Amino acid sequence: MMTRRITQLLIGLAMYGISLAMFIRAGLGLDPWDVFHQGVSQKTGFSIGVVVIAVSFLVLLLWIPLRQMPGIGTIANAVLVGLFADLGLWLIPGFSHLGGQIAMLAGAVILNGIASACYIGARLGPGARDGLMTGLVRRTGWSVRLVRTGIEVVVLAVGFLLGGSVGVGTVVYALAIGPIVQVLLPKFMVPERVKATDGTTSGPATEPVEAVPTAPAA
Structure with missing residues (x-):
């Protein structure tokens, strides 16, 4: 079971990184955190990958x-x-023509949704940004929606001021990624094992799927 979880995690994260590159190549706008990453990249001269890791x-x-x-x-x-x-x-x-940009954006959204479901379903820990959100929710008692929206508005605004790309892709991502992950997550969710009273594992747990983060990875 752990082998499957680690394999699924690594594949999901690899696809997530590739989907980020596709969003950038589409040139139609990024999700809030990646607007920030791109803005920092442009101001510092570091590659966006280095900025993502550093942030x-x-x-x-x-x-x-x-x-x-x-x-x-x-x-x-x-x-x-x-x-x-x-x-x-x-x-x-x-791409220099709109048709190619739209196709690249559509592919990026779909691949990002698959990647997100893949790595979330592995159950091996949240990304740094989602962990920040859940930690603030727990410590403040504020709603997930309020905390996430507040964080994303701040990073989007700062990223835009730094030169990050905001556009139709930003809106498409916000509207599409949640439903895509919600549909795919049950297919990738690795079931937890239920421990019996004698300490043995009796089989997979049947749990409801948790709420899907809007931007689960980066």
């Missing part, structure tokens, strides 16, 4: 006062998404 570890520092504990998936997420984003940008060409 991930900086956000993880904010987990300390929130008493959040990272999992294997948290650390893997912090490293691999950025690496595969840079690899994707090296492999994937840009």
Whole structure:
């Protein structure tokens, strides 16, 4: 079971990084955190993959006062998404015509949804940014919607001011990613094993699927 979870996690994170590269190549707008990453990248000269990794570890520092504990998936997420984003940008060409941009955007949204369901379903820990959100929810008592919206508005605004790309892709991502992941997550969710009173495992647990984050990975 653990082999499947780790394999699924790694595949999901690789696809997530490639989908980020596809969003950038589409040139029609990014999700809020990646608008921020792109803006920082443009101002500093570092590749977007390096910025994604650096921001991930900086956000993880904010987990300390929130008493959040990272999992294997948290650390893997912090490293691999950025690496595969840079690899994707090296492999994937840009488009100069709208038809190609739209096709690339559609592919990016679908691949991102599959990737998100894949790594969330592995149950090996949230990404740094989602962990920040859940930690703030727990410590403040505010709603998930309020905390997530507040964080994403701030990073979107800062990223836009730094030169990050905001456009129709930003809106499409916000509207489409939640429903896509919600549909796919049950297919990728690795069931937890139920421990019997004697300490043995008796079989997979049957649990309701948790609410899907709007932007689960980066």
